[in-house]
Amino acid sequence: MGTNTCFLPAGDLPSPLRVFVPRSSSPDALSFFLAKELLRGQKAILLSADNRFRPDLLMQKAREAGQAPESVLSRLLISRAFTIHQLQETISDRLEPAIQESGATLVVVTGILPLFADEAVETREAFRVLEILLESLKRLARSDRRILAPVLLPLPPSRRARTLFARLHGPRRTKGEV
Secondary structure (H helix, E strand, O other): OOOOOOOOOOOOOOOOEEEEOOOOOOHHHHHHHHHHHHHOOOOEEEEEOOOOOOHHHHHHHHHHOOOOHHHHHOOEEEEEOOOHHHHHHHHHHHHHHHHHHHOOOEEEEEOHHHHHOOOOOOHHHHHHHHHHHHHHHHHHOEOOEEEEEEOOOOOOOOHHHHHHHHHHHHHHOOOOOO
């Protein structure tokens, strides 16, 4: 992936909360996007539910830009969730205080779809928790704070995953553009 590859197009996003399919499904694209934002001085929070983030790529980009990797990484808070309940609790109860304390203007939530498509969780419970999570994200989104939730393709091969994707993506469908 070249240095000009972007996770999202440059410029302001039309909405402070975006659930979208990124142009690139490469997990490395997220690291490059975050590096670009952090190198510009932005503070960010990454809520990872898929454990695909590569901080080594962010550090590489910092070095290439002549910035100390530690300085760039200090502008990024990372939280991981391994269950839908952990992700929902983090977003509903802990995200706002973390945003206030860190001064983050960008929040990225990854891995929502695979986590909620886990067949070990009862479908009714998954949808109940997803609704709480989405309402919390809507509440937290503001004009001075972007909240991004990329949904990587391909979808997990189940009807439930397709239904969840439709709920997440819904009328905000922006495949290939943001």
